[in-house]
Amino acid sequence: MNQDAWLAALVGELRRHGVGPDLAGHVVAEAATHLRDSGEPPLSAFGPPGSYARDVADSIGAAAPAPRRQPPGPVRLDVRGISKRYRRHRVLNDVNLTVRAGQIAAVVGANGAGKSTFLRICAGLVSPDRGEVHAYGSLGYCPQDGGTREFLTPDEHFVLIGAGRDMDRAVARRAGRAHAARLDWKPDSGRLAGQLSGGTRQKLNLVMARLGEPDILLLDEPYQGFDRGAYLDFWHEVWRWRDTGTAVVVVTHLLNQLDRVDIVLDLTPDRERA
Amino acid sequence: MKKIIVTADLALREIARRRTVLVVLALLPLAFYLSRRGDHLGQSIRFVCLGLGWALSTAALFAGSAARPIEPRLRLSGYGSRHLVLGRLLALWTVGLVLSLPYYLLILVDRHDVRYGAIAVVMLLTVAVAAPFGLALSAVLPRELEGTLVLLIVVGLQMMTDPATTASRALPFWFSREIGTYAIDHTDSGYLDRGLLHGVAFAVLLTALVTVAASVRLRSRPHLRFNPAP
Amino acid sequence: MNQERRAQWLRGVLDLCVLAMLARRESYGYELSQALEAAGLGPVKGGTLYPVLLRLQRAGLIVAYWREGGAGPARKYYRITGDGHDVLRQAAADWDRFAGGVGAILREVSAR
Numbered sequence: 001m002n003q004d005a006w007l008a009a010l011v012g013e014l015r016r017h018g019v020g021p022d023l024a025g026h027v028v029a030e031a032a033t034h035l036r037d038s039g040e041p042p043l044s045a046f047g048p049p050g051s052y053a054r055d056v057a058d059s060i061g062a063a064a065p066a067p068r069r070q071p072p073g074p075v076r077l078d079v080r081g082i083s084k085r086y087r088r089h090r091v092l093n094d095v096n097l098t099v100r101a102g103q104i105a106a107v108v109g110a111n112g113a114g115k116s117t118f119l120r121i122c123a124g125l126v127s128p129d130r131g132e133v134h135a136y137g138s139l140g141y142c143p144q145d146g147g148t149r150e151f152l153t154p155d156e157h158f159v160l161i162g163a164g165r166d167m168d169r170a171v172a173r174r175a176g177r178a179h180a181a182r183l184d185w186k187p188d189s190g191r192l193a194g195q196l197s198g199g200t201r202q203k204l205n206l207v208m209a210r211l212g213e214p215d216i217l218l219l220d221e222p223y224q225g226f227d228r229g230a231y232l233d234f235w236h237e238v239w240r241w242r243d244t245g246t247a248v249v250v251v252t253h254l255l256n257q258l259d260r261v262d263i264v265l266d267l268t269p270d271r272e273r274a
Numbered sequence: 275m276k277k278i279i280v281t282a283d284l285a286l287r288e289i290a291r292r293r294t295v296l297v298v299l300a301l302l303p304l305a306f307y308l309s310r311r312g313d314h315l316g317q318s319i320r321f322v323c324l325g326l327g328w329a330l331s332t333a334a335l336f337a338g339s340a341a342r343p344i345e346p347r348l349r350l351s352g353y354g355s356r357h358l359v360l361g362r363l364l365a366l367w368t369v370g371l372v373l374s375l376p377y378y379l380l381i382l383v384d385r386h387d388v389r390y391g392a393i394a395v396v397m398l399l400t401v402a403v404a405a406p407f408g409l410a411l412s413a414v415l416p417r418e419l420e421g422t423l424v425l426l427i428v429v430g431l432q433m434m435t436d437p438a439t440t441a442s443r444a445l446p447f448w449f450s451r452e453i454g455t456y457a458i459d460h461t462d463s464g465y466l467d468r469g470l471l472h473g474v475a476f477a478v479l480l481t482a483l484v485t486v487a488a489s490v491r492l493r494s495r496p497h498l499r500f501n502p503a504p
Numbered sequence: 505m506n507q508e509r510r511a512q513w514l515r516g517v518l519d520l521c522v523l524a525m526l527a528r529r530e531s532y533g534y535e536l537s538q539a540l541e542a543a544g545l546g547p548v549k550g551g552t553l554y555p556v557l558l559r560l561q562r563a564g565l566i567v568a569y570w571r572e573g574g575a576g577p578a579r580k581y582y583r584i585t586g587d588g589h590d591v592l593r594q595a596a597a598d599w600d601r602f603a604g605g606v607g608a609i610l611r612e613v614s615a616r
Contacts, residue, residue, distance in 0.1 A: 033580070034550045045551060059559040183595050
């Protein structure tokens with residue numbers, strides 16, 4: 001890894017480890033000076049960018065973001081008594097969930113437990129057999145797949161969603177690119193969505209859901225195809241959205257993030273849990 | 275209105291980027307035209323119009339099926355179903371007009387002694403009907419293969435059935451044969467009137483059908499109640 | 505010297521050594537790493553040194569500022585604070601006692 005690549009990687013890793021931009025700038029500049037003075041290759045002087053960033057974060061006590069910063073706000077999403085069966089197979093049975101502004105709810109459960117169905121009901125795409133969903137504010141929805149158009153560029157996707165949310169083309173493009181940058185992605189203006197890698201297409205999917213800053217965000221396993229860095233970026237974004245007062249519902253089967261969410265809704269049927 | 279224009283604009287870009295599809299679409303009517311160019315002068319004009327209708331309906335069928343997965347998300351992002359339908363129709367109509375123009379010019383150069391105004395009317399109506407017809411098929415038959423087969427049957431019937439029978443009037447491109455006869459064989463204006471009525475009626479009916487189907491599919495569900503953010 | 509042991513020892517005393525060197529005069533990272541090596545502590549990697557500097561800074565024992573180099577690039581210089589001097593004095597006395605104890609035990613071994 002050459003020096004520039006290493007320093008660039010360090011910038012990203014510092015952000016992922018929760019080091020603020022000011023301090024990160026100092027750390028990177030200092031490391032660059034050191035490398036120039038010593039002439040050492042960066043890997044032998046500082047080690048891999050990820051582990052150096054972790055050491056830096058540890059030494060300033062910035063490691064994990066505090067689980068709760070401010071008390072949650074008013075109720076944004078109120079799900080009452082949702083039941084749904086497909087033919088004779090009962091998928092959801094009397095499910096309740098209340099998410100307030102500034103809260104993250106994780107929806108977990110085995111495959112086929114109805115996680116996606118639950119989210120689609122919340123988004124109003126599927127009707128339940130019983131129950132109601134009350135949304136207080138606007139909804140954003142990130143489907144598991146099929147949310148993007150193969151023959152449009154990312155910028156055109158931003159324009160498409162933006163127009164629905166009454167944003168001008170230029171405004172939508174700017175907002176989309178700003179969200180993309182937070183996921184460490186700079187959309188290439190000539191590239192069609194069909195030519196993007198799975199992980200990058202998923203970033204596009206996520207940015208589209210966030211465009212227009214909806215009050216409630218419903219995310220259906222939005223990190224498929226993400227590498228480790230992108231996955232961490234994703235959770236940092238989710239925490240940031242929470243801190244700006246968004247109510248986030250995220251379907252996940254990865255349990256190691258559960259300590260960083262506010263509510264866990266387990267859809268595993270009772271008979272399997274017992 | 276802005277939402278319709280953005281939908282139309284982006285749908286057009288998507289079609290424009292599928293070069294191979296465009297080339298095949300553009301050549302299909304030509305194949306129809308040339309197939310009857312030798313024997314019967316008027317027949318090749320009738321065929322080119324049917325070819326245009328077939329090409330555009332197929333394009334509309336695929337565009338409609340391809341758009342299905344993203345439509346719910348667009349609906350959630352603030353689009354009404356009418357924005358989505360009208361935007362897509364606008365794009366397809368534009369493609370149809372662009373596709374037809376060279377053939378109109380070809381007929382103008384290649385033919386004499388036909389009513390050119392009536393030929394233009396046939397082409398306009400063909401475009402007007404074909405786009406919603408393809409979209410309607412995609413609404414009823416979500417899988418492209420099934421839709422394509424039905425299209426094949428309809429166009430095949432259209433070519434083979436005797437336009438004089440009552441049953442043939444149920445076919446969407448019947449007007450094309452009727453006005454075509456008026457234009458080529460210089461028959462009385464009854465042919466033109468019947469054709470016009472049929473074409474306009476089908477265009478309006480199919481457009482309405484597509485709009486209604488979309489509004490049902492993308493209806494807001496009663497279990498989800500939106501309240502203003504407190 | 506066993507490298508792993510050296511790294512372990514260094515971990516325990518590096519912050520004090522850095523503090524002591526900054527008590528002599530203010531300095532920047534690369535200069536500090538060279539001075540530590542020259543003092544016989546072995547090579548000190550940037551990846552080890554800078555986190556220690558950050559920790560000392562966060563504890564208020566040193567402060568940092570950027571200074572334009574005459575010919576070279578701007579460098580981040582560190583200077584010890586009053587609190588830093590206090591901590592260093594106390595720690596130096598503690599270290600003397602501790603190292604004295606260790607030394608006494610180990611001398612018995614090497615004398616045998």
